[in-house]
Amino acid sequence: MRHRSLRTRLVATTVLLLAIASALIGVATTIALRHFLIERLDGDVRASSRVLIRAEIGSPPTLMLPERGPRPPDTLTAIVRNGSVVTATVFPFGADPRPVPASEYRDLASLPEGRPPRSVDLGELGDYRLVASSTPLGDTVVSGLPLAPVEAIVTGLVIIELVVTGITIAGAGVAAAMVVRRELRPLERVAATAARVSVMPLDRGEVSLVERVPDADPGTEVGQVGGALNRMLDNVGSALEARHESEVQLRQFIADASHELRTPLAAISGYTELTRREELSPDVEYSLTRIASQTERMTGLVEDLLLLARLDAGRPLERGEVDLARLVVDAVADAHAAGPDHRWQLSVPDEPVVVPGDGSRLAQVLANLLANARTHTPAGTNVTVTLTAEPSGALLSVTDDGPGIAPGLLPHIFERFARGSTSRSRDNGSTGLGLAIVRAVVAAHGGSVDAASRPGRTEFTVRLPRSGA
Ligand SMILES: Nc1ncnc2c1ncn2[C@@H]1O[C@H](COP(=O)(O)OP(=O)(O)O)[C@@H](O)[C@H]1O
Ligand SMILES: [Mg+2]
Incomplete structure (x- = not known):
């Protein structure tokens, strides 16, 4: 439950509390009603017992059962003499009196006299409230009324309670879900604002943080x-x-x-x-x-x-159409002139490879990569420059078979002032900014540059998109 959404928890709690309250009210109502109905029934049982005693006083023993007067249906009357049942009859409404089955006589005979009415199970007749009283003639008369009508009313009430409670709880659940959803909507807006800010690029450049939460009323949580x-x-x-x-x-x-x-x-x-x-x-x-x-x-x-x-x-860079094929040819020619002791190889497509960009900046990228291949490798090193046109743009690679870049330096090679520690590179005008410039220029064109190196093979790969940045 703790991991469910707040909405689910609130609705579930509301429904649960309502269900508990309804159950308590229902049980209390049912018990009270049943108690009240049985009290009333007991009153009737006592009344019929009194009528019975009066009837017996004025009649010979054979005629002792009352025939007249209004009587609740299914009234039971019995006479017990010397511990055994003399007669026991049930008077249904609008039908002939029925004798009580002899199997129930023991229950009737063993009923203590002068006690409040009690419930007794009379087999096929069902549950009865019975009371036993002694008459002046020395007999015991037993009177009783069935509990069935009381149970029917109580069952009816329970059914109504269950139906009404079920409908109420379902309705309350739906209403609670709607209310909670509406009340939590501002919280969703807060979360949405935070989410939008969390994906904003805040790490560089001028950032305008205009996102604000619309719900800032200090009166609400x-x-x-x-x-x-x-x-x-x-x-x-x-x-x-x-x-x-x-x-x-x-x-x-x-x-x-x-x-x-x-x-x-x-x-x-x-x-x-x-x-x-x-x-x-x-x-x-x-x-x-x-x-x-x-x-x-x-x-x-x-x-x-x-x-x-x-x-x-x-x-902003100069924006123009740059033919990389021509730039590469020129750059390699320059590098050849500057480093005649290296072996320069060139692989360029015959047709122009045009990308949008700044020609002099891209020429600088090439010059920096070729200067590295010349100054950080010994004489006689083979340097291969390859340019390929690809559907998405141009792919340029500068490869040499020199000693390579130290593995510790390689991950930082494009950082500013990152350079090898050989005395040679310190002396030949090394600044450690060449590759930083390469990366910055390529990034400004929307491209990427990668370096891979092991002794005998060092390769720089530049990708420039055709669509520009
Ligand atoms: N082709 C290469 N072969 C070996 N080392 C290289 C190569 N290219 C670059 N490096 C290493 O990377 C370092 C950084 O290069 P760069 O940023 O151009 O600075 P700089 O050339 O001014 O030293 C160099 O100092 C050198 O140690
Ligand atoms: Mg350099």
């Missing part, structure tokens, strides 16, 4: 729940707003900072280049080379940060 839920939603809503605001501020700060850093970095590069043209000692020459390469690395980092900050801000 359900209203109190609704009101509490609404206050909680207010609280959560303002917390989300504050979070969004601080996120926006932080992003803006990173974007501004990256943007501001570009100018001094460009100046440093420029002056380094200028200075290198002078006649310099080998030491200074070396320092300047280091300055130039570190400046280049920092410029890459700043560019990547700026791009990520812009992607985070949901800056």
Whole structure:
């Protein structure tokens, strides 16, 4: 029962209480009525006993039974003399008197005198209320009336009670179900509101939490729940707003900072280049080379940060038709020029593979993946780039047979600043942002990117939908 719905429990409890109350009332009524009817019957039995005694006083023993006067039907009269029944007769209504069967004589003879009427089972005659009294002549007269009419009335009452109670309980059950359903509807609305909020994407971006429970009347219990839920939603809503605001501020700060850093970095590069043209000692020459390469690395980092900050801000992408086949051919040509010691293989369909998107961003995805295949693998590594057109979009994979990605790093490979710890990658301009950018750009196009790696085979798979994001 504890796991049933509140509605079921309320209705069941109502019906049960009503049934118990009806049963108590019914039993009490029936007992009281039966008691009252038997009292009245006993009165009649005593009256007929008195008539009988008077009749016997004025008559010879053979004529002692009363023939006249109104008498209730089925009155029993008997005379007991010296412990044995002399005569015993039942007087039906409108029919001839019938003798009491001799088999019941013992019951009649053993009835104690002068006691209140009592119930006696007289076999085929049924139950009787009998009273025995002594007469002045020394006999005992027994008078009685059948209990059957009383039992018939009581049975009738019980039947009526059962029928009426059954109908009442059924009606009350239906009414209770309707009332409870109506009363619980606001609770369902509270639950529905909570359910809608529970599936809202609240984890990122600007969220407007406009859902509220309509039933917030503090006068009702359900209203109190609704009101509490609404206050909680207010609280959560303002917390989300504050979070969004601080996120926006932080992003803006990173974007501004990256943007501001570009100018001094460009100046440093420029002056380094200028200075290198002078006649310099080998030491200074070396320092300047280091300055130039570190400046280049920092410029890459700043560019990547700026791009990520812009992607985070949901800056709209350029929307156009991009032929991935051409992008791939160009990107592999560039990679080949940058890494002539690697073996580059290309598998592209003859016809264009067009997806909606931002061409320069998608070119960056390719450049980042190919740069990884070039910079994180030794010379002589085979790199295969495959582009396939699929019904749902384009499938691009970049595979190399290099040493692979460390298993501990692989699950975090797309996170920001996640990178391998080899000295080689630290030196070649590694920032740890390349794959984060790949994922952000692909996600902004509604696609997905996956990495799989073991020593000798590392594969990055990019899926881009034809319908766009
Ligand atoms: N093809 C690859 N083979 C081996 N390691 C790779 C490959 N691609 C990426 N990695 C590892 O993943 C890390 C993260 O790559 P990325 O996000 O592009 O950063 P970065 O290239 O600037 O280090 C790299 O530092 C490198 O350790
Ligand atoms: Mg990289």
